Amino acid sequence: MKHKKVFMWLSILVVFSMIFYLFFWMLTTPYDLFPSDPLRAEKMRDAILSIVSRKSIQMLAMIVSAILISSTALVFQTLTHNRILTPSLIGFDAIFISVQTAIVFFFTSSSIIYLNPYINFLVASGFMILISLSLYKLILKNNRNHIIFLLLVGMVLSTFSRSLASFLQNIMDPEEFQSLTIRTEVSITNMNTSIIGIALPVMVVIIVLLIREFKHYDVMSLGESQAISLGVSYTKKMNVGLIYIALAMSISTAMIGPISFLGLIAVNAAREMLKDYKHFPLFIASSLVAIIFLVLGQGIIAETGYLTTVTVLISMVGGAYMIYLILKENQS
Amino acid sequence: MNPNKRKIHKRLFLILSFIILILLSLSIGVLKVSISDLITGDPQAWEVIWVSRIPRTIAIILTASSLSIAGLIMQAISRNKFISPSTAGTTNAAVLGVLVGYLVMGNQPVVLRSLFAFVFALLSTFIFMFMLKKIKFKNVIYVPLIGMMYGAMISSIATFIAHRYNALQFLNTIGIGGFSNKAVGSYELLYLVIPAIILAVVYATRFSIAGMGEDFAKNLGLKYGVVISIGLIIIAVTSSITFVMVGMLPFVGLIVPNLVTHYYGDHVKKTVIDIALFGSSFVLLNDILSRLIVFPYEISISFTMGVTGALIFLVLIFRRMKYEA
Numbered sequence: 001m002k003h004k005k006v007f008m009w010l011s012i013l014v015v016f017s018m019i020f021y022l023f024f025w026m027l028t029t030p031y032d033l034f035p036s037d038p039l040r041a042e043k044m045r046d047a048i049l050s051i052v053s054r055k056s057i058q059m060l061a062m063i064v065s066a067i068l069i070s071s072t073a074l075v076f077q078t079l080t081h082n083r084i085l086t087p088s089l090i091g092f093d094a095i096f097i098s099v100q101t102a103i104v105f106f107f108t109s110s111s112i113i114y115l116n117p118y119i120n121f122l123v124a125s126g127f128m129i130l131i132s133l134s135l136y137k138l139i140l141k142n143n144r145n146h147i148i149f150l151l152l153v154g155m156v157l158s159t160f161s162r163s164l165a166s167f168l169q170n171i172m173d174p175e176e177f178q179s180l181t182i183r184t185e186v187s188i189t190n191m192n193t194s195i196i197g198i199a200l201p202v203m204v205v206i207i208v209l210l211i212r213e214f215k216h217y218d219v220m221s222l223g224e225s226q227a228i229s230l231g232v233s234y235t236k237k238m239n240v241g242l243i244y245i246a247l248a249m250s251i252s253t254a255m256i257g258p259i260s261f262l263g264l265i266a267v268n269a270a271r272e273m274l275k276d277y278k279h280f281p282l283f284i285a286s287s288l289v290a291i292i293f294l295v296l297g298q299g300i301i302a303e304t305g306y307l308t309t310v311t312v313l314i315s316m317v318g319g320a321y322m323i324y325l326i327l328k329e330n331q332s
Numbered sequence: 333m334n335p336n337k338r339k340i341h342k343r344l345f346l347i348l349s350f351i352i353l354i355l356l357s358l359s360i361g362v363l364k365v366s367i368s369d370l371i372t373g374d375p376q377a378w379e380v381i382w383v384s385r386i387p388r389t390i391a392i393i394l395t396a397s398s399l400s401i402a403g404l405i406m407q408a409i410s411r412n413k414f415i416s417p418s419t420a421g422t423t424n425a426a427v428l429g430v431l432v433g434y435l436v437m438g439n440q441p442v443v444l445r446s447l448f449a450f451v452f453a454l455l456s457t458f459i460f461m462f463m464l465k466k467i468k469f470k471n472v473i474y475v476p477l478i479g480m481m482y483g484a485m486i487s488s489i490a491t492f493i494a495h496r497y498n499a500l501q502f503l504n505t506i507g508i509g510g511f512s513n514k515a516v517g518s519y520e521l522l523y524l525v526i527p528a529i530i531l532a533v534v535y536a537t538r539f540s541i542a543g544m545g546e547d548f549a550k551n552l553g554l555k556y557g558v559v560i561s562i563g564l565i566i567i568a569v570t571s572s573i574t575f576v577m578v579g580m581l582p583f584v585g586l587i588v589p590n591l592v593t594h595y596y597g598d599h600v601k602k603t604v605i606d607i608a609l610f611g612s613s614f615v616l617l618n619d620i621l622s623r624l625i626v627f628p629y630e631i632s633i634s635f636t637m638g639v640t641g642a643l644i645f646l647v648l649i650f651r652r653m654k655y656e657a
Contacts, residue, residue: 082474089477139653148473149653152414155480156642156649159582163638167631260484308495312488319485326478327466 003281006273010288017296022055024303057193059295064203065252066262066290070270071210071283072248073263075241078221078279080147083271083329084322086263089151090135091158092128092249093258098165099127100183105168109179117194120183121254128250131157136242147242186257188298188310199251206248213241214279221277259294259311261318266290268325342595346609353616357392358385360620362628384515391514391522392619393612395578396588398525398570400611401532401604403585404593405563408543408600410464413593413652414476416585417453417571421483425456426575427506428490435497442521442576449572456486457564472652507580510633511619514578522577528569529608531562536601539563543598580634581615583641588614590648 026033026048033048035041076087100114103123107113113123135157139150169177186192216237220227227234270285297310358381359365365385369377403416417423429452430445437444460482467475494503532539538559541549549556574581588611589603596603615637622636 084481085474085477089480148471148477149649151477152473152649153646155477156645159638160642163582163635163642167635170631170635171626260481308492312492312495315485315488316492319481319488322478322481322485323463326463329467 003274003276006285007288010285010292013292014288014295017292017299018059021059021295021299021302022052024299025051028303057196058191060200061191061193061196061255062188062294062298063291064200064207065256066266066294067207067287068203068248068252069259069263070266070286070290071207072245074267074270074279074282074286075210075213075217076245076263077267078217079238079241081221081223082148083268084264084325085148085151086260087245087249088258088260088263090132090154090249091161092132092253094158094162094165095128095131096124096250096253097184098161098168099124101165101168101172101180104176104180105172109176114179114183117192118198121195121198125247125250125254128253129246132246132250133243136239136246140239140242186254188256188259188294189301189306191256192254195255199255203248203251206244206251210241210244211280211283213237213244214283217241217279218277221279257311259314261315261322262290262293265293265314265318265321268321339596343606346606346613350609350613350616353613353620354389354393356620357389357616360623361385382516387516387519388511388514388619389616391511391519391578392615394522394525395511395574395581396584396611396615397608398529399574399581399584400588400607401529402567402570404589404600404604404607405532405539406567406585407589407593408539408598409560409563410461410475411543411545412472412475413590414472414586415479416583416589417457417567418580418582418585419476419483420460420479421456421486422453422460422567422571423507423575423580424483424486424490425452426450426572427503428452428456428486428493429572430506430576431490431494431499431503434502435493435499446521446524446573446576449576450568453572453575454564454568457568461560461564507575508632508634510622510630511578512630519577521573524573525570528566532566533601533604535559535562536604537599540598540600543600582634582638583645584611584615584637587641587644587648591644 031044033044035044073086076085077083100120103111103114103120109115113119135150135153139153140147169180172180183192216232219230219232220234220237222230224234266286266289267282269289270282274281274285276282293314294310297313301308301310301313361380361384363380365377365380370381399417406415406417406420407413426449429449432452433440433445433448460479463478463482464475467478490503491500494500538554541552541554542556542559542563546556549559571585589607592603592607592610596606615633618636618640619633621640622631622633625631625636
């Protein structure tokens, strides 16, 4: 089987990236990790353990986010019948920033909604889900096939909310603004791992629910009229899928920040490797690719002294890949 | 009423509101200037008008009209109503240009800064137009989304370079601006957009023809490549100069042409003046709003434009959606 071979190579690469991320620093560190003095050896062991466990938590967050981002991108491409669009275009990061800004502005940075990471996470993602759901309702209620309009409206709304947020940030107290940046500048290098205890179970549940829908999406990728005549309630399944996408995007944005091109790279790479249309194998391959990109990328960048950030790297690679896809699409 | 008469009425109304907005813009400010002072020839009042109020108003008119015309040309030659310099990566490329200029030559005069922005904006617009030709699935909304992603890629290159050379702080200051500091001595470079505006008016008919498609335009004897290049140069000049001088003005190039062509049709020659007038009035109104909301302070015009522009654009999208459905 061709699939098996691809999965095997990707899995080997994933394991390699994980080991690289967790342990490579040991080879480059200037300290002697295994001193002969027993007292120092014990201290060093504790230090190594704490570093590895911190890195493991970060890696766990990256892996789950990678799976979420690639699977939602996959579903989104099926729903839009387009291989280049990703749900990150709706602009969840702008909504996230303006929700956090509004919390600090109206409740101050010493309020429990801001300080407690769990409550803050629940409020922020609750708002993001609410906004995206009302957007869906407004646009998809009458005209079902307007997901592309949805993207455009999302794009405009993100400019709108960014303007509003920067206005509030301008007129707020400078100290409040300082404490606001802790929450708004989330990225891979500055992950908000304090919410992992609550985000992780939710993410796993979403992934399981999405996998259960895959058989419907297989049919839906044939097109709306075919899917309906084959007995899939197209509109309902589409709305459910969009709700999962909103949930997943809000959570991953709150935890590791926006990574716009990751879904595009992962899903298209998986499609090229497998040459398959079924969602389940595509899901596995694209998740593995996304994990490799995030974990290995972050590992290499950490080792090279943070010359850049993974987000920037992925945007550059992804942008070039997008242009390549457009040009290739034209030739075929 | 016959349609011709209605059109004239609309134009009269447009000119009238334009004049009223200019007068309003001249009269608002922290220093009180009354008409009686001006009539009696109070030197202080006249100085305020000459040094600060008139430059600001001129800056607004030049910026707004040139940006709206650039948007019109871009929409005409790409045959897409949702494309503008800000949804096709042109603005992002201007940021990259300013950054590269800063890294190569350090702090430089505005003229050089604009030159760097111009070169990068022009290059990126050419690349985008090339991509546009290659896109198979030319959905009206799909194309600007590709443009946005293309812009995001250019921005990430800028972030990459800035990160590498410790210029992230400088990068964050690019594009922040407004009309509040425009006075004698700090706005004159904006006069450079006047030749671009004149060129746009002269070439107006040719842009409309180019918008009918390459083969058709060539059949009519148009030098298609030359006309497109001139259009792109106009777009790059206006967007880079206004970007360096006054910063980001979201939505101007997008919604002004859309609103005007909705009433006057797509013939560039017939709409170009109305678009300049309407764009100026729109930005003047926004500038007046941002001066009044927290008077005597000011809020950034990018914020006001972001809010009012987004609302108008949403209305446009929903109308389009009904039409497509």
